[in-house]
Amino acid sequence: MVFDDLAPRPWAGATAGRRDGDDRCPGALRLHEAADGWLARVRVPGGRVTAAQALALADAAAEFGSGLVDITSRANLQLRGLTADAAGPLAGVLRAAGLLPSASHERVRNVLASPLAGRDPRALIDGSALCAALDRAICADPVLAGLSGRFQFGVEDGAGLLAGADVDVLLAAVGPDEVELVVGGRRTDRRADVSAAAALGTAEARAFLARAGGAWRISSDRGANRGHMTPLAPGSCLEQADGRGATTALVPLGRLDAAQLRGLARLAPELRVSPWRTVTLVDLPDARRAADGLRALGLVLDAATGWHRLTACAGLGACPRARLDVRAAARARGTRRRATDPPEHWSACPRRCGLPAGEVRAVTWTEDGIDADGRIVPDLTAALEAVT
Incomplete structure (x- = not known):
């Protein structure tokens, strides 16, 4: 795994932006108004969603909204096109499904983990169990309700998939029963056994709130030696430590509809969504049959797909x-790109919401025209040609 050198508490002298007014990150209880209706962001720590929860989300998306569900860049789920009065009924559905364990902490339950956590034979620890323990510890600490909705926890189980993640407080396995605290991408000298790891992570978050008040997140000084998250390739299959299987599919532009979500619930007892806009089905008795089901749902299982690392704003x-229908343009790009092409993001305004970290080929609407990776062109057709 690749982390920066030992450096305790990097937030002591630098923080990643300061809060300006109220935290407006959407949640499941406080909805965000968008042009297509209201939006609810449901935190699913570790990207874990049981089949029963997937069915509940699909039903809620269809009953209260447009039926569309987006996978976010932090492996959470967004229900789109909700009615203005949907917050109360939606909260009831989420509580019944076990997706809203704490009303006060629902927007700070941002915990990133490998889609294969708890199943990967390469892992040093059970990342799924630690992710669940960390979520419980966050919800049990009243102080941590004061974190911003952007603050990110993470669990790296030793398989290396999250070694380069943009995470504020990361618990990284260094042995079969030991984790190290990584803060803002920098290693520390603080370690704990797995049973005390969640307390180690929440203590660091409390210290951040106490001594670096007014900041959204811990600084992530990502130098040239920083790693990158390693995505699971679409179509990859893994034999779990227990002999069952897991398989991964890519969701084009990270958008599912209610029918697809219901279909996923029929294929596996649990699914995992990821920041790479993938869905991984775990605990499969027959991974090959599940792969056929994923293709039938319109998901991508080709590792050479041009949909890889292609994103767009709403x-x-x-x-x-x-100002532009960038999602339609991005869908056209998905059929033209190569899997080896650099990350690419299409934005319909200069805010460039959802732009991934690092070097990205960006297409952005501006007052002067469309900026197609540094070249101003008049329309989306020209933009498609410019980046091809």
């Missing part, structure tokens, strides 16, 4: 600031 009709 776009015209979904955001009041949007």
Whole structure:
């Protein structure tokens, strides 16, 4: 795994932006108004969703909204097109499904983990169990309700998939029963056994709130030696430590509809969503049969797909600031790109919401025209040609 050198508490002298007013990150209880209706962001720590929970989300998306569910860049789920009065009924559905264990902490339950956590034979610890323990510890600490909705926890189980993640407080396995605290991408000299790891992570978050008040997140000084998250390739299959299987599919532009979500619930007892806009089905008796089911749902299982690392903002009709239908253009790009092409993001306004970290080929609407990776062009057709 690749982390920066030992450096305790990097937030002591630098923080990643300071809060300006109220934290407006959407949640499951406080909805966000968009052009296509209201939006609810449901935190699913570790990206873990049981089949029963997937069915509940699909039903809620269809009953209260447009039936569309987005996978976010932090492996959470967003229900789109909700009615203005949907917050109360939606909260009831989420509580019954076990997706809203704490009303006060629901927006700070941001815990990133490998889609294979608890199943990967390469792992040093059970990342799924630690992720659940960390979530419980966050919800049990009243102080941590004061974190911003952008603050990110993480669990790296030793398999290396999250070694380069942009995470504020990361618990990284260094042995079969030991984790190290990584803060803002920098290693520390603080370690704990797995049973005390969640307390180690929440203590660091409390210290951040106490001594670096007014900041959204811990600084992530990502130098040239920083790693990158390693995505699971679409179509990859893994034999779990218990002999069952797991398989991964890519969700084009990270958007599912209610029917697809119901279909996923029928294929596996549990699914995992990821920041790479993938869905991994775990605990499968027959991974090959599940792969056929994923293809039938319209998901991508080709490792050479051009959909890999292609993203877009909500776009015209979904955001009041949007000036272009960038999602339609991005869908056209998905059929033209190569898997080896650099990350690419299409934005319908200069805010460039959802832009991934690092070097990205960006297509952005501006007052002067469309900036197609540094070249100003008049329309989306020209933008598609410019980046091809």
